Amino acid sequence: xxxxxxxxxxxxxxxxxxxYALSGKRAISDEVRDRVxxxxxxxxxxxxxxxxxxxxxxxxxxxxxxxxxxDEFAPxxxxxxxxxxxxxxxxxYDILLSSDPDGPGALGRITDSRMxxxxxxxxxxxxxxxxxxxxxxxxxxxxxxxxxxxxxxxVFDLDFEESGRVMVEHLHALGHRELILVSxxxxxxxxxxxxxxRLQDAAVEAAxxxxxxxxxxxxxxxxxxxxxxxxxxxxxxxEATGLLLNNEAAAAALPTVLHxxxxxxxxxxxxxxxxxDEFARTFSLPFSSIESAPDRLGRMAVxxxxxxIEKQVSAEAPHVVRFVSPELVDRGSTAPPLGQQ
Amino acid sequence: xxxxxxxxxxxxxxxxxxxYALSGKRAISDEVRDRVxxxxxxxxxxxxxxxxxxxxxxxxxxxxxxxxxxDEFAPxxxxxxxxxxxxxxxxxYDILLSSDPDGPGALGRITDSRMxxxxxxxxxxxxxxxxxxxxxxxxxxxxxxxxxxxxxxxVFDLDFEESGRVMVEHLHALGHRELILVSxxxxxxxxxxxxxxRLQDAAVEAAxxxxxxxxxxxxxxxxxxxxxxxxxxxxxxxEATGLLLNNEAAAAALPTVLHxxxxxxxxxxxxxxxxxDEFARTFSLPFSSIESAPDRLGRMAVxxxxxxIEKQVSAEAPHVVRFVSPELVDRGSTAPPLGQQ
DNA sequence: CTGAAAGCGCTTACAG
DNA sequence: CTGAAAGCGCTTACAG
Numbered sequence: 272x273x274x275x276x277x278x279x280x281x282x283x284x285x286x287x288x289x290x291y292a293l294s295g296k297r298a299i300s301d302e303v304r305d306r307v308x309x310x311x312x313x314x315x316x317x318x319x320x321x322x323x324x325x326x327x328x329x330x331x332x333x334x335x336x337x338x339x340x341x342d343e344f345a346p347x348x349x350x351x352x353x354x355x356x357x358x359x360x361x362x363x364y365d366i367l368l369s370s371d372p373d374g375p376g377a378l379g380r381i382t383d384s385r386m387x388x389x390x391x392x393x394x395x396x397x398x399x400x401x402x403x404x405x406x407x408x409x410x411x412x413x414x415x416x417x418x419x420x421x422x423x424x425x426v427f428d429l430d431f432e433e434s435g436r437v438m439v440e441h442l443h444a445l446g447h448r449e450l451i452l453v454s455x456x457x458x459x460x461x462x463x464x465x466x467x468x469r470l471q472d473a474a475v476e477a478a479x480x481x482x483x484x485x486x487x488x489x490x491x492x493x494x495x496x497x498x499x500x501x502x503x504x505x506x507x508x509x510e511a512t513g514l515l516l517n518n519e520a521a522a523a524a525l526p527t528v529l530h531x532x533x534x535x536x537x538x539x540x541x542x543x544x545x546x547x548d549e550f551a552r553t554f555s556l557p558f559s560s561i562e563s564a565p566d567r568l569g570r571m572a573v574x575x576x577x578x579x580i581e582k583q584v585s586a587e588a589p590h591v592v593r594f595v596s597p598e599l600v601d602r603g604s605t606a607p608p609l610g611q612q
Numbered sequence: 613x614x615x616x617x618x619x620x621x622x623x624x625x626x627x628x629x630x631x632y633a634l635s636g637k638r639a640i641s642d643e644v645r646d647r648v649x650x651x652x653x654x655x656x657x658x659x660x661x662x663x664x665x666x667x668x669x670x671x672x673x674x675x676x677x678x679x680x681x682x683d684e685f686a687p688x689x690x691x692x693x694x695x696x697x698x699x700x701x702x703x704x705y706d707i708l709l710s711s712d713p714d715g716p717g718a719l720g721r722i723t724d725s726r727m728x729x730x731x732x733x734x735x736x737x738x739x740x741x742x743x744x745x746x747x748x749x750x751x752x753x754x755x756x757x758x759x760x761x762x763x764x765x766x767v768f769d770l771d772f773e774e775s776g777r778v779m780v781e782h783l784h785a786l787g788h789r790e791l792i793l794v795s796x797x798x799x800x801x802x803x804x805x806x807x808x809x810r811l812q813d814a815a816v817e818a819a820x821x822x823x824x825x826x827x828x829x830x831x832x833x834x835x836x837x838x839x840x841x842x843x844x845x846x847x848x849x850x851e852a853t854g855l856l857l858n859n860e861a862a863a864a865a866l867p868t869v870l871h872x873x874x875x876x877x878x879x880x881x882x883x884x885x886x887x888x889d890e891f892a893r894t895f896s897l898p899f900s901s902i903e904s905a906p907d908r909l910g911r912m913a914v915x916x917x918x919x920x921i922e923k924q925v926s927a928e929a930p931h932v933v934r935f936v937s938p939e940l941v942d943r944g945s946t947a948p949p950l951g952q953q
Numbered sequence: 954c955t956g957a958a959a960g961c962g963c964t965t966a967c968a969g
Numbered sequence: 970c971t972g973a974a975a976g977c978g979c980t981t982a983c984a985g
Contacts, residue, residue, distance in 0.1 A: 272726070275978070284956085287958090287981075291981090300954060322979035323979055326961055326979045345894060353711065356711045360712050365709075368706075368707045368708075368709040370694065381706070384661040385662060386661045386673075526868055527867055554864070555864075616963065629971055629972070631963070641971090662961085663963035666964095
């Protein structure tokens with residue numbers, strides 16, 4: 272393989288000159304620069320990444336720690352990965368993807384061996400066991416998801432509290448008085464999925480302050496079980512006129528459930544979910560929803576991470592905790608309840 | 613950060629001795645070995661990946677070239693990525709993930725800079741423009757998907773021809789005489805998605821040789837359009853009693869379509885798809901299907917790639933083209949046609 | 954504006 | 970069984 276020595280020789284200059292001509296890090300006469308560039312092109316020169324990393328302590332690689340959890344809905348996960356991967360590429364970084372079930376172990380190995388310049392953590396739990404490792408690492412880290420303790424990392428997440436409020440307020444404004452909220456399974460909470468109760472608690476409070484009845488329940492994340500649960504739920508609360516879904520699997524199952532009950536939204540039931548527009552299209556979901564913005568969150572995390580890596584923001588600059596405001600995407604699945612139109 | 617010199621000093625030996633003690637590549641007295649290992653552990657030593665790569669020309673990283681195409685069904689893609697990522701980890705390799713729309717460019721950059729020891733190509737087209745780049749690269753490559761020309765790479769794919777035959781034969785054996793096959797969109801073929809016509813041609817031939825009527829059609833890959841297309845299709849061929857789906861979006865949309873028509877499988881229509889069991893569970897699809905085995909294919913590709921990387925198979929050893937035999941997973945969606953039970 | 958040299962942190966022949 | 974040294978391919982102070 273051709274190295275910088277070959278390029279230098281072909282251009283008739285020293286290796287250091289070839290390096291500077293290529294990087295542009297110091298003034299070079301036009302003539303020499305052209306000769307070096309031509310030689311590099313003709314020989315098909317690409318710098319050796321390992322050597323460069325060794326010399327500069329920079330790899331231009333970002334570590335992406337994802338976890339494919341059996342109780343998470345995989346298609347929803349993919350969009351975060353895409354957002355991170357795409358924006359990393361735009362910023363000139365490659366992605367080292369780890370889905371090792373041993374998150375702390377994989378993270379420590381990747382950071383200690385200096386394979387990456389920074390880390391993006393997906394699927395962050397309230398007391399995420401990867402966080403101590405990340406804080407001890409020399410590289411900066413950005414999270415998608417809100418942990419209990421945000422010190423030492425930049426954090427990005429959907430504003431789940433506000434999402435819960437928006438859902439309730441939207442249906443309240445239309446005249447609904449009895450609602451059901453289907454959240455993720457309970458073991459997602461046990462694992463530290465704080466977004467579940469963040470949305471739920473806010474929804475409960477918003478409902479209480481408006482004198483609404485709100486039934487809360489944890490749905491399964493598996494098909495076809497969640498379908499049966501939805502049937503049971505609608506049977507149990509025949510008076511409820513509004514359904515809130517903070518559970519992707521429930522949203523994906525609902526169209527079939529409604530068909531089976533010969534019901535439709537919004538005629539018989541107003542429905543508001545919480546998922547991305549991409550998700551809605553993939554599953555052909557006709558329900559209005561709070562946009563969960565996975566691509567945007569991934570993009571924000573990478574941007575801030577790159578700023579830290581490239582010292583565009585000082586290491587002492589305070590870390591940010593930034594929430595994306597929920598936006599209700601109207602797909603026409605809500606209306607005033609029956610008898611109130 | 614602690615390096616091998618620190619470990620050697622702490623253990624009171626030379627750096628070379630520390631290196632050998634850690635790698636076990638030559639005989640070391642028990643006492644020295646223990647001292648070195650203890651020092652490494654106490655200091656928290658992890659070798660610098662760039663330095664090691666520079667010295668050994670091995671990175672222990674595999675490049676994974678995926679493409680998120682707008683006309684591909686994203687959830688199906690994720691499973692291939694998971695299969696590759698998981699088995700790479702099991703073999704002791706990390707994954708560098710690229711989803712750059714400029715496949716050849718990204719591939720060339722990654723291979724030329726020696727960031728990876730080998731390459732896995734996903735989503736391979738008949739005349740894939742990444743293949744010339746891969747063949748010119750010094751690293752071995754493994755593909756998931758069959759290109760027209762397989763020279764210089766190891767290839768793994770589902771046996772789509774046999775899949776088409778199995779689908780037709782299965783329904784023929786049950787007594788069906790008129791079938792419909794819904795394939796992927798036409799532009800998937802134009803882009804080089806050979807699996808579309810590989811399955812279709814084989815199905816057409818199998819049907820012809822048995823005197824069956826087989827209507828073939830290209831379905832869209834978007835919701836809700838594919839749903840409307842399915843309705844139109846079933847309207848157009850009221851005599852057809854069997855439906856074959858080589859189109860994930862169509863499979864995902866079919867339950868709703870059947871509900872809307874007050875039809876069910878297998879009572880009114882026998883249905884056979886081609887997708888993974890994981891996919892069936894995610895979308896709660898009740899249709900029997902040819903298992904597309906994305907995890908298994910990803911695993912096979914990585915295994916063979918690792919064998920080449922680690923020279924367990926000589927560089928001259930002939931490259932393999934291996935097909936996974938289709939297995940029909942019975943979910944009870946096929947039966948003899950109406951009036952023949 | 955350009956070059957000779959040191960150094961990044963490893964591994965591995967070469968000596969003993 | 971162990972050590973001193975060279976070398977992998979870069980970048981970047983240091984000199985001129």
